[in-house]
Amino acid sequence: MHISVQNEFFDFSKEIENFSSKLDNIGALVTFTGIVRGQKSITLDYMLIEHYPGMTETQIKLIVKETFKRWKICDALVIHRYGKLEPGEPIMMVATAAQHRKEAFEAAEYLMDYLKSRAPFWKKEILNGEENWVEAKSADEAALNRW
Template sequence: MKISVQSAPFDFAAETASFGQGRDDVGAVVTFTGVVRDDSGDLEALELEHYPGMTEAAIGKITEQAMARWQLADALVIHRHGRLAVGEPIMMVATAARHRVAAFEAAEFLMDYLKSRAPFWKKEHMRSGTAWVAAKEADEDALNRW
């Protein structure tokens, strides 16, 4: 299991290539990369703040729950902080399991958690000004299905 909260970009190809290497108990690897998107047509950047230590611990705890619940062989969560431009990768989740259903479900669970509950504070930098991002009901609904 690897958890990283970082400001630096990550190399998706390198992370994917090394994830689950050398394991003969894995039949499925699922990867997902989230990208900063502009829903409004006005967004220039998204800024994420967090409390070092607390954020990693919270993500680690939920990742351990996912590993136990879906009997994962391995899990990876990388989440960036700082100012990120539209189109930049913001996070990556990878899961490895004996079977694809477990790998897909665990990855979705982790993504839903990161979107709604991970302790990040997000500020949108738009051409028209700045605004803190409020929680969205749809994100809570997605997490509540688990």
């Protein structure tokens, strides 16, 4: 289990390489990276992510432990950033390693669903100089019910 809550930028390809190099006898590796959207049509200046130091780490640990209980996975990685993030920068990533792809895919999806609605992060978008807190979607909360 590798968890990091950090302000610093990360290179997801290096993280995947580092994560997978420590694994032995796996048959599937699933990774997901969330990126700050910044299309030409939307002039997002930047994103600010606030979190609850202490509780963030505890909650992520609980979510990852539950993932291990539910699926036969060999290892899991979670990196989540906070602070000021520019368009195009990675926000967070998860990686799951298992013997088979079904477990790896499902575990990664479960991790994503729970990180979205149960890890204490709050996103604010700054668009044309105007600040707006990103609202939680009811679909994200509903997504938890499928597990």
